Amino acid sequence: MSGEDEDLRPFHQSLPMQLMTAREEVMLRFRPHLHAHGLTDQQWRIIRALMEVESCEILDLSDVCGIHPASLSRILPKLDAAGIINRRPNKADQRRVIVTIAPKGRALFNQIAPESERLYRSITSDIGQDLMREAYDVLDRMIHALRSKRTASGDTAAE
Structure with a gap:
């Protein structure tokens, strides 16, 4: 290591890596269950978050789920097409979109939740x-x- 790298902690002990490794160990337990229902981790987070609110704007949903808005904008149309969520424009500001869980999404949640x-x-x-x-x-x-x-x-910047 060069002189300026001497104080750098080992890679496996960096906080981001420790958190990512712990997350991955947990998700290894959940992923097969989610995949058996045709869901990705991100799709499940969206369903899970929407079950706790009446409705949510996309930027708020992005924050709650930890999914970048650009990624969320690619995921939501698939969930909408599958009948799992509903999207509608915000009446006060047509540029903003409100997302709600659809009855099919509630049924899917109720099917998955006991195993989770x-x-x-x-x-x-x-x-x-x-x-x-x-x-x-x-x-x-x-x-x-x-x-x-x-x-x-x-x-x-992170918000």
């Missing part, structure tokens, strides 16, 4: 309830702290 909960229980069993609670707590605090610092500094 079983998978959560399996993960909790494998890592222990205390570690699961601790993981949620640490991640929530990290997100809140980093988001607070970013918004306080006026950096909204």
